[in-house]
Amino acid sequence: MEPNRNIFREYDIRAVYEEDLKGELPYYLGKSFGSAVKKDGGKSVCIGGDNRLTTPEMKDKMIKGISESGCNVADVGIVPTPVLYFAIHKYGFDAGAMVTASHNPPEFNGVKMVIGNKSLYGKDIQKLADLIEKNDFEKGHGEIRTMEADGDYADFMLKNFSFKNTLRVGIDTGNGTLGPLIVPLFKKLGIDVFPLYTDSDPSFPNHLPDPLVPENLKDLIKTVLDNKLDIGLGYDGDGDRLGVVDENGGILWGDQLLIIYAREILKKSPGASVIFDVKCSKSLEEEVKKAGGVPVMWKTGHSLIENKLHTEKAPLAGELSGHLYFADDYYGFDDAVYASLRLLRIMDRTGKKPSALLYGVKKYHATPEIRIELPDEKKFEAVENIKSHFTSKNLRISDIDGVKVFFTDGWALVRASNTQPALVVRMEAENAGSLEKIKKEFLATVDTFLV
Numbered sequence: 001m002e003p004n005r006n007i008f009r010e011y012d013i014r015a016v017y018e019e020d021l022k023g024e025l026p027y028y029l030g031k032s033f034g035s036a037v038k039k040d041g042g043k044s045v046c047i048g049g050d051n052r053l054t055t056p057e058m059k060d061k062m063i064k065g066i067s068e069s070g071c072n073v074a075d076v077g078i079v080p081t082p083v084l085y086f087a088i089h090k091y092g093f094d095a096g097a098m099v100t101a102s103h104n105p106p107e108f109n110g111v112k113m114v115i116g117n118k119s120l121y122g123k124d125i126q127k128l129a130d131l132i133e134k135n136d137f138e139k140g141h142g143e144i145r146t147m148e149a150d151g152d153y154a155d156f157m158l159k160n161f162s163f164k165n166t167l168r169v170g171i172d173t174g175n176g177t178l179g180p181l182i183v184p185l186f187k188k189l190g191i192d193v194f195p196l197y198t199d200s201d202p203s204f205p206n207h208l209p210d211p212l213v214p215e216n217l218k219d220l221i222k223t224v225l226d227n228k229l230d231i232g233l234g235y236d237g238d239g240d241r242l243g244v245v246d247e248n249g250g251i252l253w254g255d256q257l258l259i260i261y262a263r264e265i266l267k268k269s270p271g272a273s274v275i276f277d278v279k280c281s282k283s284l285e286e287e288v289k290k291a292g293g294v295p296v297m298w299k300t301g302h303s304l305i306e307n308k309l310h311t312e313k314a315p316l317a318g319e320l321s322g323h324l325y326f327a328d329d330y331y332g333f334d335d336a337v338y339a340s341l342r343l344l345r346i347m348d349r350t351g352k353k354p355s356a357l358l359y360g361v362k363k364y365h366a367t368p369e370i371r372i373e374l375p376d377e378k379k380f381e382a383v384e385n386i387k388s389h390f391t392s393k394n395l396r397i398s399d400i401d402g403v404k405v406f407f408t409d410g411w412a413l414v415r416a417s418n419t420q421p422a423l424v425v426r427m428e429a430e431n432a433g434s435l436e437k438i439k440k441e442f443l444a445t446v447d448t449f450l451v
Contacts, residue, residue, distance in 0.1 A: 001028055001132055006376065007110075008129045010418035011121040011303035014101055014110030017054040021109055025132075026058045030065020032131040033097055033113055035138040036124070037071055040115050042094025043142070048076040048084035048149075049099035050238045051177040051200045054109045059099045062111070063144055066097070070140020076149040080178045080239030081112065082335035086156070087149035088114055089331045100177075100238040103210035106203055118310070119333075121303035154185050160329070161341045163190055163348045170194045170232035170245070172220040174209025175201035178239035182337055191344070196223055209236050211243025212321050214251060214368075221249045230347065231354050233340050240302070241322035242336035244343070246354035254320045255280035257343065259287045260357045264346055265315050265328055266291040275308050275317035275325075277301075278401045278413055279369070279426050283362050299401035301418055302334055364410075365435040366428040370443075374423050374450060379416040382423060385449045386414055405442070409434040412442040 003025055007015035013029065015021050037045060045066050049055035055078065066073050071094075076087050081098045088096040095115045101108035113120040120128075131137060169191050173179035179198030186193045196219060197206045207216040211234035224232040224245050232245030244252040255276060262274050262284075270292040276284055277300040288295040298308045302323045309317040315328035324339040325332055346357065374382060387403040398404040402415025402424075410429030417424050427442060429435035 001025070001135070003028070003129055003132055005126075005129055008125050011119065011125070011301045012110055012112045013125065013128075014104065014108060014419065016107050017058070017109045018107065021054070021058060024061070026061035027065040028132045029111065029128065030062035030067075031069050031137045032065075032128040033062070033095075034066035034069025034071040034142070035131055035136070036128060037066075037095040037115055038069060038138040038140075040094075042115065043071050044074070044092075044094045045071045046074045046076060046084060046087050046091070046093040046096040046149075047099070048079045048081075048087070048096075050081070050101070051078055052101065052106065052109055052202045055099050058109055058111075062097060062099065067142035067144050068140070069138045070142050071095075072142045073144045075144070075146045077146065078177065079150055080181060080337070082239055082333070082337055083150050083153045083181070085114065085331070085333040085335065086153045087147075089117065089333075090152060090156075091149075098238070102238050103208055103212075103236040103241070105208060119303035119306050121301065121307070150181055154181065154188075157185060157337065157341060158188060161189060161345060163344065165348050165351075166190060166192050167231070167344055167348060168192045168194070168227070168229045169344070170196060170220055170223040170227070170229050171198060172196040172211075172217070172223075172232070172234045173198045173239075174207055174211075174216065174235065174237065175199060175204050176209035176235065176237035176239065178235050178337070182235075182239075185337070189341075194223055194227055194229060196220060204237075211236060211241060217243060217245060217251060221245050221251075225249045231344070235336050236322070239336050240334045242324060242339045243322055244354065248355055250355065252354060252358075254318050254322045254324065255284040256358060256361070257322075257324060257339070258284055258316065258318045259361055260346060260354075261316055261318075261324070261326075261342060262288050262293055263291050266293045269315050269328065272316075273312045273314040275305055275312060275314050277305060277319040278398070278404055278415065279320040281364055281366060281428060282411070283364055287361055297398065297400060300415065306333060364428050364430065365432050367426055367435065367439060370425040371417070371420070372423040372425060372446065372450070374421060376421045379421065379423055382446075382449045383414060383416050386446060389445060389449070407438055410438050412438050414442075414446055
C-alpha cells in the first residue's frame with residue numbers, strides 16, 4: 001500500500017478522512033504502529049478516540065491491525081486525549097494511540113501516538129509510513145479488551161485538588177470530547193460551573209474547538225463579563241490545550257499562563273528549567289529568570305516540547321498555543337484539565353483573580369500568528385534563504401526552529417508550519433511603533449523569498 005506521505009506530519013497523522021484515511025489505511029496504520037511497539041520491546045497498547053463520527057470506524061480498524069502485529073490492545077473508548085495518556089502511565093502500558101484530529105473541522109481525523117511514555121514525532125512517524133510501503137510488519141495474535149479509565153482519571157483529580165473558596169468558572173469545550181467529563185468533575189470539586197457548548201456534538205455547531213483563535217472565545221468572554229465570573233476556561237476538541245479568559249474578558253495566552261505556573265513552581269524548585277516554544281513572549285523569559293529559574297526556548301510542537309521537558313528534567317513546559325506540561329507533581333504530558341485545576345488552585349490559595357496573578361509582568365506588543373501559504377516543497381527553502389539574509393546583516397538570530405531575528409527593540413520569527421503548507425510569522429516589540437516598523441521590514445523581506 002502507498003499512503004499519502006503528506007498526512008504523516010511532524011508530530012501526528014492528520015487528514016480529511018474521506019480523502020486519505022477511509023478504507024484500509026487505518027488498519028495498516030495499526031499494523032505499522034504495533035510493529036514499531038514490538039521493535040521497541042513492548043507488547044501492550046492502550047487506544048482511545050475523540051467524539052468525531054469517523055472515530056469508531058478508524059479506531060476499530062487500528063485495533064485490528066495492532067492486534068495482528070502481536071500486541072495486546074486495551075480500548076478505553078471515547079475519551080479526551082489526557083485520559084488516554086493518563087491510562088498509559090497509570091496502568092503501565094508500553095504504548096498508546098489516540099484517534100483524534102483535535103481542533104480541526106469535522107471532516108478531519110488522525111492519530112497521536114506514544115511509545116515508552118514519549119510522544120512520537122519526526123522520523124519515528126515517517127518510519128510508520130515506511131513500514132506500510134514495504135509491507136514490513138510484525139505478526140501475531142494479540143488480545144483485545146475494553147476497559148474504563150475516565151473514572152480513575154476523575155478520581156485522581158478529586159484526590160489531588162480541593163478548594164477553600166467557591167470559584168465561579170465559565171467553561172467552553174466547543175462541543176468537543178471533554179465536556180461530558182469536565183462539567184461533573186468540576187461540580188464535584190465545589191466549583192460553580194457556567195457551561196457553554198459542553199455537550200458532545202462532532203458537527204461543532206457553535207465554533208471549532210480551538211481556543212487559540214480569539215473569535216472562538218467571544219461567547220466565553222461574554223459569559224464571563226455578563227455573570228461577573230472569576231475566570232473562563234476554553235478547551236480544544238480533545239482536551240489537551242487550554243485557553244483562558246480573565247475576569248475582565250482579556251485573553252491569557254500560553255506564555256502568560258506559564259509565568260503564573262513558573263512563579264509557583266520555582267519557589268519549591270529554584271534553579272529549575274522552564275521549557276517554552278519560540279513563539280512565546282520575551283516577558284516569559286524575563287519572569288522565569290526573576291523567579292530563579294532557567295528559561296529554555298525550544299521548537300514548536302507538542303511532541304517536541306514534551307520530549308525536551310523530559311530530557312532537561314524540567315518541572316514545567318508549554319507552548320503559546322496552550323499545550324501545558326507539569327512534571328513536578330504529574331506525569332509530564334499535556335493535560336488541559338490538570339492545567340486548569342493548577343491555575344484555579346493558585347487563584348484559590350492566593351485569593352487573586354487571573355489579571356492580578358500577572359502583576360508586574362512587562363507588557364510587549366505582539367502580532368497574532370500570521371500564516372502565509374507556501375507549498376511544502378518550498379517552505380523550508382524559503383526559511384533558509386531568509387535566515388541567510390538576516391545572518392549577513394550581523395543581527396543576532398536563533399535557528400532552533402525556523403529563524404528568530406532579534407532587533408534592538410523586539411524580535412521577528414518565521415518558521416515552516418509542521419501541519420500546513422505555510423510559513424508561520426510572529427513579531428513582538430517594546431511598543432506599537434516599533435512593532436509596526438519591524439512588521440513592515442520583516443514581512444517585506446519574507447515576501448522577496450516566496451517566489
